[in-house]
Amino acid sequence: MKFVDEAEITVQAGNGGHGALSFRREKYIPRGGPDGGDGGRGGSVQLLATEGLNTLADFRFVRHYQAKGGQTGGGKLKTGQSGEDLIVKVPVGTMIYDAQTEEIIADLNESEQSVIVAQGGEGGLGNTTFKSSTNQAPRKITKGKPGDARTLRLELKVLADVGLLGLPNAGKSTFLRSVSQATPKVANYPFTTLYPELGVVSLGVGSSFVIADIPGLIEGASEGAGLGIQFLRHLARTKLLLHIVDIAPYGDEEANLLNDVNTIVGELNHYSEQAGADLDKLDRWLVINKTDVVLDEDRERISQELIAALNWQGPVYTISAISRNGTQALCNDIMNYLEAEQKALEKEVFVSIPQEEQEGSQ
Numbered sequence: 549m550k551f552v553d554e555a556e557i558t559v560q561a562g563n564g565g566h567g568a569l570s571f572r573r574e575k576y577i578p579r580g581g582p583d584g585g586d587g588g589r590g591g592s593v594q595l596l597a598t599e600g601l602n603t604l605a606d607f608r609f610v611r612h613y614q615a616k617g618g619q620t621g622g623g624k625l626k627t628g629q630s631g632e633d634l635i636v637k638v639p640v641g642t643m644i645y646d647a648q649t650e651e652i653i654a655d656l657n658e659s660e661q662s663v664i665v666a667q668g669g670e671g672g673l674g675n676t677t678f679k680s681s682t683n684q685a686p687r688k689i690t691k692g693k694p695g696d697a698r699t700l701r702l703e704l705k706v707l708a709d710v711g712l713l714g715l716p717n718a719g720k721s722t723f724l725r726s727v728s729q730a731t732p733k734v735a736n737y738p739f740t741t742l743y744p745e746l747g748v749v750s751l752g753v754g755s756s757f758v759i760a761d762i763p764g765l766i767e768g769a770s771e772g773a774g775l776g777i778q779f780l781r782h783l784a785r786t787k788l789l790l791h792i793v794d795i796a797p798y799g800d801e802e803a804n805l806l807n808d809v810n811t812i813v814g815e816l817n818h819y820s821e822q823a824g825a826d827l828d829k830l831d832r833w834l835v836i837n838k839t840d841v842v843l844d845e846d847r848e849r850i851s852q853e854l855i856a857a858l859n860w861q862g863p864v865y866t867i868s869a870i871s872r873n874g875t876q877a878l879c880n881d882i883m884n885y886l887e888a889e890q891k892a893l894e895k896e897v898f899v900s901i902p903q904e905e906q907e908g909s910q
Contacts, residue, residue: 552689710788728759783827
């Protein structure tokens with residue numbers, strides 16, 4: 549199925565049922581009085597984050613979702629049946645916006661998390677409700693209230709721990725294939741990756757993390773060149789970025805690794821500024837790939853020259869994704885990094901808990 553990460557839909561909750569105007573009419577009871585019941589409540593529309601879904605493609609075909617209305621009340625104090633809620637399943641990681649105001653309604657980033665996006669209308673009141681000592685035969689009822697209606701914009705951001713950055717053909721997809729069970733398309737031409745791919749890296753029982761690969765960026769992507777930068781949103785939830793660089797682009801004698809790195813950094817900064825994101829503030833590791841195509845002495849020289857030119861202060865790895873040389877050590881270090889980040893987060897949360905609650909939990 550085609551990958552779709554944006555969609556616009558309209559939702560309509562059910563209207564409430566009207567209250568009933570009815571009087572008790574039975575043999576030998578000439579003055580039975582009012583017995584009109586209330587109307588039923590309209591059904592609400594609810595969005596539910598569901599595992600197993602990874603695209604918003606279904607919303608390209610069905611754009612309108614309407615819950616059932618409540619039934620009208622009846623005689624003999626019968627309350628109308630409430631309308632059934634409509635549950636719409638969306639992928640985990642879906643952000644929901646009001647299309648008119650651009651206000652964020654919910655961020656469904658956990659499985660089975662849900663939100664009501666359109667509230668069903670209240671049922672109307674039957675004439676029994678208006679009975680009083682001074683009004684023994686009321687003919688007044690109220691109509692059911694209309695259900696909410698709104699237009700929503702859905703935006704999917706995949707959930708991953710690590711994101712891959714790089715120019716087209718830098719070897720990102722090959723790296724993903726070599727360290728996980730994912731099978732993204734790999735070929736010796738640019739833009740083989742047309743949409744985000746996810747892969748789970750397993751390093752043993754209880755030790756795994758998720759990597760997200762997005763289409764390669766080129767200079768001018770922020771202005772729409774190539775595939776643009778629309779897929780960068782999928783790296784927003786990651787904790788670490790791997791910046792993969794091709795050490796010797798095939799057939800490109802004028803290749804300049806410094807320019808390659810700076811091109812990606814420039815597009816990353818431009819996107820963060822445009823979207824108000826913090827991608828440029830995420831930890832980023834430099835991964836020099838395809839080292840199997842150059843001599844050992846050239847690999848060392850090129851790597852050192854690039855590090856010096858960039859004044860790079862972060863971690864640097866030299867790997868060959870296709871031969872898996874260096875990939876295991878890189879994945880082990882990633883796992884250690886993620887575990888350390890998780891422990892630091894847990895410690896921060898624990899410190900923020902009041903002292904009396906900490907003592908009670910011990």
